[in-house]
Amino acid sequence: MTTSKEPVVIVGGGQSGLAAAHAALSAGLRPVVLEAGTAPVGSWPDYYDSLTLFSPARYSSLPGMAFDGGDPDRYPTRDEVAAYLRRYSASIDAEIRTGTRVTAVHPRPGGGYLVQTDGGDEIAAAGIVAASGSFGNPYLPVLPGKDAYVGEVRHVAHYRRPEPYAGKRVLVVGAGNSALQVAYELAPHARVTLATRAPIQFMPQRVRGRDLHHWLRVTGADLLSRAVLTRLVRHAAVLDTGVYRDAITAGLLARREMFTAFTADGVIWADGTHEALDAVIFATGYRPHLDYLAPLGTLDDGMPRHVAGVSTTHRGLVYLGLEFQRSFSSNTLRGVGRDAAHVVAALAAYQSGRSRRRLQPMTRLPVRC
Structure with a gap:
């Protein structure tokens, strides 16, 4: 009792x-x-x-x-x-x-x-x-051929720093804040590609000279439920001061549509082409x-x-x-x-x-x- x-x-x-x-x-x-x-x-x-x-x-x-x-x-x-x-x-x-x-x-x-x-x-x-x-409990999507891939596969939960990836071909999977932050950090050290299911949506970090979170508070948007928010914002967005968008525009970061399967040494892209990779990092929540x-x-x-x-x-x-x-x-x-x-x-x-x-x-x- x-x-x-x-x-x-x-x-x-x-x-x-x-x-x-x-x-x-x-x-x-x-x-x-x-x-x-x-x-x-x-x-x-x-x-x-x-x-x-x-x-x-x-x-x-x-x-x-x-x-x-x-x-x-x-x-x-x-x-x-x-x-x-x-x-x-x-x-x-x-x-x-x-x-x-x-x-x-x-x-x-x-x-x-x-x-x-x-x-x-x-x-x-x-x-x-x-x-x-x-x-x-990090989420890793189930994808064909993953067990046969001999390169490194890890979730961003187990990523720490960029130096171990120097000179390697790295694929980062995801379109959220962590995916962009890690990919951007890796770019000066490795050849990095972002794989996403849809184009990346960006949201400005600062609006009218104030951080976005000021406006989230004063407008009450921080209190919006999922049901309301999904009607207003159709896709998850990455907070950006402009550096991530500029990196993609300048080609420092390549973005491709999500791959369809792993191979022994890489992935098959949606257009059917193959790319060899040393590591795949999933930032998939x-x-x-x-x-x-x-x-x-x-x-x-x-x-x-x-x-x-x-x-x-x-x-x-x-x-x-x-x-x-x-x-x-x-x-x-x-x-x-x-x-x-x-x-x-x-x-x-x-x-x-x-x-x-x-x-x-x-x-x-x-x-x-």
């Missing part, structure tokens, strides 16, 4: 998990954050070395702590974000256990959950916040990393069933950090705090309802003789 002494277990100690802990404390709940890594920074130290945020520091904060340390209009680096999350975790009065990977979550008779970890621990939880992100929820039966092909982050299959289970969970900015530093407040409010209401039911006295039935 769930009791008020049992914590809300937050799976994941990155930006989403820390935002959830902050919201839980504000709601009077007791959060316990379980982070698989060695520090409460999520996947940030594992991104490629040159990664920077696409939003300025002034728009990249979690609730209760500004992203300080310099020019608020700078684009923070990977390491700056990790350092910020360390400071943030130290500022909140929540129990955070690092080096603790959740392996399974089971329902308990009477309500609540049992959380199992790779260290053999079992934690009774009043509720679950699944905030484990998606970096641990990620999927939610929620395998530990499999015992609950709440996933459809790995995807959670939810409305705005609140599970539609299990009471007391919520999600955080999903792409377009509630809005355009849901899985970002600037937006996850709003979602955290929303799902934690649902958790608090659920626990409050359970407490009232437990305290309600039993009704005495009349005795009939």
